[in-house]
Amino acid sequence: MKRVWMVGVVWVFALSVWAGEHRYGPYPKLYGQECASCHVVYPPELMTAAGWRQVMQQLGKHYGSDASLDAGPQAEISAFLERQASRRAKHAPTEASARLSRSNWFVHEHGQTPPPKVSFAHCEACHTGAEQMDYSERGLRLPAGYRQRGD
Numbered sequence: 001m002k003r004v005w006m007v008g009v010v011w012v013f014a015l016s017v018w019a020g021e022h023r024y025g026p027y028p029k030l031y032g033q034e035c036a037s038c039h040v041v042y043p044p045e046l047m048t049a050a051g052w053r054q055v056m057q058q059l060g061k062h063y064g065s066d067a068s069l070d071a072g073p074q075a076e077i078s079a080f081l082e083r084q085a086s087r088r089a090k091h092a093p094t095e096a097s098a099r100l101s102r103s104n105w106f107v108h109e110h111g112q113t114p115p116p117k118v119s120f121a122h123c124e125a126c127h128t129g130a131e132q133m134d135y136s137e138r139g140l141r142l143p144a145g146y147r148q149r150g151d
């Protein structure tokens with residue numbers, strides 16, 4: 001019985017990916033508590049383990065902010081992110097800053113240049129469901145002046 005149930009779950013997951021739903025999570029509470037006070041929680045699936053390691057090793061100098069954590073939560077969140085991380089090269093960050101918004105995948109989907117006064121790190125500026133980890137096309141609202149590609 002348990003087997004059948006699990007196969008069902010895997011199928012629903014596979015179908016939602018296939019249908020381009022792009023929903024992520026839910027994630028451990030600790031991740032939201034520690035990593036969602038300044039921006040949305042980023043789906044760990046959108047960056048490689050090496051990228052997350054880089055982010056977690058530089059929390060004291062985190063994109064101009066201090067996001068450092070106690071050793072316990074730091075280790076727990078690091079382990080979670082690396083376990084859940086993407087294994088695909090296109091999700092590797094291309095700069096030492098380890099921004100997932102600078103991976104080949106991200107640039108291919110979003111272009112190089114965000115619209116005026118918007119940072120790509122603020123996913124919710126365009127993905128209205130980002131706080132619920134919903135990146136499906138239905139939730140997209142594009143700010144004026146955004147040319148997604150060709151720049």
Ligand code: HEC
Pocket residue numbers: 034035036037038039042055059062063064065066067077098099100101102119120121122
């Ligand atoms: C004190 C505020 C703060 C906290 C807490 C914080 N961050 Fe950030 N984070 C920032 C700022 C500021 C940026 C840069 C935003 C921008 O470029 O507009 C950022 C950017 C990022 C980026 C790069 C986004 C991109 O452009 O691809 C990642 C990845 C990230 N944070 C992960 C984390 C993780 C993981 C945690 C929890 C361990 C965390 N952050 C906690 C402030 C914070």
Ligand code: HEC
Pocket residue numbers: 020022042043046100101109110114115118119120121122123124125126127135140142143146148
């Ligand atoms: C300035 C607007 C904007 C911002 C900010 C933005 N996105 Fe997007 N995103 C888009 C658009 C437009 C698409 C649709 C691309 C397409 O399918 O042609 C998209 C597509 C996506 C997709 C689906 C790609 C696919 O395979 O169909 C994901 C996942 C995604 N974005 C994640 C993110 C994350 C995570 C962030 C924040 C780090 C972010 N986006 C920030 C505009 C934005």
